[in-house]
Amino acid sequence: MEKIEGIVIRTQDYGESHKIVTLFTREKGKIGLMAKGAKKPKSQMAAITQPFVYGEFLIQPGRNLGTLYQGEITHFMRQIRENIVKTAYAAYLAELTDKVLENHSPDLFLYDQFIHTFERLQTEENPEVIAMIYELKVFEKGGFAPELNQCVSCGRTEGITHFSVAEGGFLCTACAHIDGHALHLNEALFKLLRTIRYVKVERIGKISIKEENRRKLRQILDDYYDYYGGFYIKSRKFLKQLDKF
Numbered sequence: 001m002e003k004i005e006g007i008v009i010r011t012q013d014y015g016e017s018h019k020i021v022t023l024f025t026r027e028k029g030k031i032g033l034m035a036k037g038a039k040k041p042k043s044q045m046a047a048i049t050q051p052f053v054y055g056e057f058l059i060q061p062g063r064n065l066g067t068l069y070q071g072e073i074t075h076f077m078r079q080i081r082e083n084i085v086k087t088a089y090a091a092y093l094a095e096l097t098d099k100v101l102e103n104h105s106p107d108l109f110l111y112d113q114f115i116h117t118f119e120r121l122q123t124e125e126n127p128e129v130i131a132m133i134y135e136l137k138v139f140e141k142g143g144f145a146p147e148l149n150q151c152v153s154c155g156r157t158e159g160i161t162h163f164s165v166a167e168g169g170f171l172c173t174a175c176a177h178i179d180g181h182a183l184h185l186n187e188a189l190f191k192l193l194r195t196i197r198y199v200k201v202e203r204i205g206k207i208s209i210k211e212e213n214r215r216k217l218r219q220i221l222d223d224y225y226d227y228y229g230g231f232y233i234k235s236r237k238f239l240k241q242l243d244k245f
Helices: 044-048 084-100 108-123 128-142 187-198 211-228 235-244
Strands: 002-014 018-025 029-035 054-060 065-075 160-164 169-172
Touching: 002 029, 002 084, 002 108, 018 084, 018 108, 029 054, 044 065, 065 108, 084 108, 084 128, 084 235, 108 128, 128 187, 128 211, 187 211
Parallel strands: 029 065
Antiparallel strands: 002 018, 002 054, 018 029, 054 065, 160 169
């Protein structure tokens, strides 16, 4: 038996009364656990196996699938659950994390960023920018984060004017011609990209962003993930539908 800290990022029904629960944990990274009786309404397991529940769990590890025996909830993430937009972003970030992480491979930095992100989602009126900051941390974990320190072609740090999905980052004035589809950046968008790429979630303050720049930033990250990500993320479809409204 071991006691671990973690957050539920995925659940799957198993049989008539059980669940398979995926936890993102501080100590062991991503792990899968059998939660027996968790589908029974009066079971104590029902509460601790809800998506986004954060707490301490008593488990018996296994090579493939361990067993979850009990848990003590630290945060139920109620403010996320009661808001459809926040729920949608939380589901997307949890699914994205699940796709990128390998089983039993701890990553303390990403874990801390994930927890900070969910804590911020609870209080943010507009959760999108916080979500974007974490998204780029996952891109880095996956090995396909964009280069936003310098021009990807010549290495210049001055005169950055474009972002190129195909080239994987910033292009300067002299190199912008190498990608005819590169997006021209205004100063605000340039600074936003730099900020969300390298800042830690817990260090970001309140961000005010114009609607035009928000949409461009969202499109950049979507196009970039489509080009490099490789994983199908089911929850992205719902997020895009919400954005239309």
